[in-house]
Amino acid sequence: MLTDYHIHTPLCHHAEGEPAEYIRAAQAAGLAEIGFSDHNPMATQFDNWRMAPEDLPRYLAMIDQAQRDHADFPVRLGLECDYIPGYEDHIRWLARQADWDYLIGSVHYIAPDWEVDNPYPEHIKRWAQQPVEDVWERYFAAYTRMAASGLFDFLAHPDLVKKFGNRPEGDLSRFYTTSLEAIADTGAVLEVSTAGLRKAAREIYPSRTFLELAHARHIPIVINSDAHAPAEVAHEFAKAVELVKAVGYTSVTRFHKRQKTQILL
Numbered sequence: 001m002l003t004d005y006h007i008h009t010p011l012c013h014h015a016e017g018e019p020a021e022y023i024r025a026a027q028a029a030g031l032a033e034i035g036f037s038d039h040n041p042m043a044t045q046f047d048n049w050r051m052a053p054e055d056l057p058r059y060l061a062m063i064d065q066a067q068r069d070h071a072d073f074p075v076r077l078g079l080e081c082d083y084i085p086g087y088e089d090h091i092r093w094l095a096r097q098a099d100w101d102y103l104i105g106s107v108h109y110i111a112p113d114w115e116v117d118n119p120y121p122e123h124i125k126r127w128a129q130q131p132v133e134d135v136w137e138r139y140f141a142a143y144t145r146m147a148a149s150g151l152f153d154f155l156a157h158p159d160l161v162k163k164f165g166n167r168p169e170g171d172l173s174r175f176y177t178t179s180l181e182a183i184a185d186t187g188a189v190l191e192v193s194t195a196g197l198r199k200a201a202r203e204i205y206p207s208r209t210f211l212e213l214a215h216a217r218h219i220p221i222v223i224n225s226d227a228h229a230p231a232e233v234a235h236e237f238a239k240a241v242e243l244v245k246a247v248g249y250t251s252v253t254r255f256h257k258r259q260k261t262q263i264l265l
């Protein structure tokens, strides 16, 4: 049975639906567990798409309440943390603020003023200012650094840089290998995210080539939707299962109190 551990809440200002609605959707989809993982707070107001610093206690109380209300269904507590060089101590601080089931690492920022997945014009215009290759190199350099930090239980949407459909020519494995080595070295789990199917990329994160290279290095996976609305829970999971089985995976990872277990597909 599958799980969905990458789920947002309205506290990040760009997701809708209460935890109870997401849980109902998970049960309807036949999942074994759900886990919430909203965008982490920074120490100060940082951007407009994450929970405010003072909302962390509200987030913890909200998930705690959801757990109490659904004693018959496992509801996990996670957090999607932005990996930004220089903020490693902030992640360590966050790790001490709750009894997390998992921390997710994500690269959205590839420069202090550039979020690679942000559809607003001031971010989109950056794409026209340099070759796609350079953007991809910058993104995967950040991803490698995130993996090497060893701060996270699993690493989100591995090739998010393709979100708007911008892809360099040819075999893309040249961008993937250093990240994959860092992931394998630190024992992190890789997210297979169906969110890419809902974007211009029209493809699961990561690509099949990336996943084949991950499988060759025995990197474990977890399948998630990155739901920002209850209807997105377990979205296109059948496609994700088909893909991971096709490249040779036979199990997915479950998380509890930052310990991981493999469950056969």
Ligand code: ZN
Pocket (backbone or CB within 6 Å): 008, 012, 014, 039, 228
């Ligand atoms: Zn989000």
Ligand code: FE
Pocket (backbone or CB within 6 Å): 080, 106, 108, 156, 157
């Ligand atoms: Fe993300």
Ligand code: FE
Pocket (backbone or CB within 6 Å): 006, 008, 080, 226
């Ligand atoms: Fe997310």
Ligand code: ZN
Pocket (backbone or CB within 6 Å): 080, 106, 156, 157, 226
């Ligand atoms: Zn995400």
